[in-house]
Amino acid sequence: MNRRRLIGMAAGIFAGSTAIGTGAISSSRAERSITAEVTNDSEAYLSIDSENVGVAGRSSQVNLGNNGKVATFRIPGPEDDLIAGTDPNGVGLESEYWFEDMARIQNQGNNPISVYSDYSGDLDQIAIFDINNNSGLLTSHSDGRSLDVGESFIIGVYIKTGDQPIAKYNENLAIIGEQTSMTTS
């Protein structure tokens, strides 16, 4: 469901010609229209599909109204207690957890890209990893997962805790796709 947003809606004609002396234009400003659409994460150029992937509701999409649906993650998920005998309150302290199957990332742009994550917050570390590849966390452009045009992979989310207090932490995780070369495939 796409909502269109026109930037520069009053397609601008703002010609500043303050006639001084010879009539030379001392400044000129022409505004041109730009159209940009904001779309759901799952349909964007960097597609983050957290709706068709995921365990126990840990991955979902939240509707931001005009801005479409964006991916969101919750540990523990709302359905983490549905299997009898399990009702985790969260991740333990001084621990490292790898949660698999959190979202599918797809390159819907025209360039090969490198996908990685960036985090700074109250926990020791949050990062994404490729669940099919044991090579480690994707935390920089050079360590990122290369994605050709149209290619996708499924991310997991790695969480490292220290001796923080027991609490609910509302964090932000940046998911980044950066062009790796100018050639399009």
Next chain:
Amino acid sequence: MGEVERPRVARDVPRRRPAGRVRTQRGNPTMANRRKFIAGLGALATGSAAAMGTGAFSSVRAERAISVETAGDVNAYLGLDASESVYAEQTGSTLELQFDGSNSGQDGNGLNANADSVFQNVFSIKNNGQNTVRVQLGDLPNGPMAVYHTEEESTNVATSSLTAFDTSPVPDWHDSDYGRDTPAIPSSQDLAPGDDIYVHFAFYLNDSVESLGSDASTNISDIPNTLGIYADATPEEDNEAL
């Protein structure tokens, strides 16, 4: 979109086990825990969709919300319950193993010198996650500590009734099929969601008996200062055999 589903593949176990997290602290064999947990074994399908790019981009950075709750050991995804014995205590939010008299519930102040001591049902490990996991311990030194487990709370005082963890040394007289000298991993280390196991400790300090063999240490200073507890998705081929 033309997605291609590939067969489910499971990850090898264990993942990234850190080496040597042992700091010896003489006479104070207190161990904090370290654990890893993999949640959500899944369909490892990589879809290669046709290139339907509608626009070039050079970079996208999307900040996405992630809420994470932390929990005390007993209520975490990998639950560690210290309430089974006075030799384990949840100090703050994490489990600590105390064989030094520091727990007020203990009358003794430590292990007997030059003796073999066994502690059963010290703590329990529970899988509060959504998939079967294999519980493993980090590499243990060759003596003097051995670590065993049972699927139920042990009611048998005989050490030979206990199953050794796959990284633990085992006494020569123990007819265990498992332990560090055997490649097999006991299926009892695989925990379905909601299942738990009980963990037992033995300290073989008697250097005239040398229960763990002549090349094993009987020195209390070789008891590790930390115990790594790992849980990883059980490989699927093993899972089906359970």
